[in-house]
């Protein structure tokens with residue numbers, strides 16, 4: 289069931305051929321290295337962090353009045369999770385959070401991106417808030433601050449309250465968008481005295497298609513294209529409503545933006561015509577979510593490709609959706625599309641990926657370090673973005689514990705070393721990437737893969753809950769300490 293499914297195979301969603309629109313010429317200039325052996329430094333004040341999400345680590349699914357989420361239901365449905373596991377217990381972070389913050393402190397990384405579980409705060413998705421709903425996050429935030437770690441909160445990392453799915457059809461209804469806006473406002477009111485940056489929604493590009501189109505993620509639906517497009521539109525609307533609610537109810541100056549796994553395009557070679565083609569492709573392939581958020585409209589190419597399945601929307605909704613963001617988070621793991629200029633309309637084409645293309649421990653995680661250079665560069669150019677965070681990057685690995693008790697995750701170090709080099713290249717050339725959140729702080733419940741895939745800098749023994757630093761933790765600590773890669 290899982291093997292045949294390519295993790296980031298989006299060719300269905302975004303209208304991938306036959307599209308083309310004008311964009312502005314590139315304005316990024318290269319910097320000449322003066323010392324061939326100098327370490328490659330990141331900008332001063334670059335934000336180094338790690339990331340996790342609520343359902344993947346918290347456990348405690350029945351504690352303190354938490355409602356059910358669609359992931360509770362999904363993981364308890366036979367046949368959905370590869371190792372038949374659930375997030376019921378996960379990393380027991382709900383009780384072990386102090387120890388986990390100690391792990392963050394030991395890395396020297398001064399930022400941490402976590403997510404808030406909507407069903408803890410509004411067990412029914414809307415209506416009366418759970419009086420204890422934010423208590424855990426209050427404790428977490430305070431402990432982070434005590435340890436000198438800046439909290440970055442994400443409001444939605446896929447754990448939709450089951451009640452909304454049952455009562456209004458979840459993201460099939462704009463009622464859910466409104467409920468999300470209310471939830472966002474409530475949370476902002478409570479935490480923005482201490483949390484200065486809020487990510488709205490994590491990876492619409494994944495959960496919409498996987499959850500509502502292909503049935504592999506919660507809630508496991510296989511809806512026709514028209515409905516999937518409508519779901520995506522409702523998620524974009526939820527984002528816009530949340531931005532407005534945070535501005536209205538949060539402290540002045542609270543920063544807000546999405547965390548999106550944009551469809552990543554890489555020019556097949558670094559020549560002006562392929563780069564230009566990749567810019568146009570980036571815009572067209574991302575019109576369904578990031579594009580409409582940042583432009584306030586769907587591109588003609590997107591609407592044409594969707595045809596009768598295009599989302600239904602009003603001008604007012606587009607205005608809400610495109611409420612200005614303070615930053616854009618990009619989750620970047622793998623190159624998805626290698627793009628070439630083409631003589632034929634629309635002027636660019638997607639090249640077929642060879643089956644021999646290398647990947648990491650997860651089959652979907654193709655190795656292409658240049659993607660973390662090109663994706664932010666192209667996005668910044670296409671949408672004039674001024675502040676980008678890499679809101680996730682990292683890799684799964686075998687992570688065997690050796691007889692000496694250590695984990696020599698040389699493949700993860702290889703991956704990070706190469707990706708961070710390319711990220712440094714981007715910052716040195718002026719691409720406005722201000723920070724990086726490594727996925728993940730520790731091994732956790734990896735959705736449909738259960739506990740079989742490990743992405744952490746810290747190994748977790750899920751029987752004993754013992755955390756052990758992998759070699760990559762030392763690697764990352766060093767990068768963070770020197771704010772540089774290489775010697």
Ligand code: BG6
Nearest residue numbers: 341490491494650734735737741
């Ligand atoms: C990102 C998600 O898509 O990738 C994370 O935001 C997730 O939540 C990570 O854990 C790895 O994905 P997967 O599907 O291999 O577990």
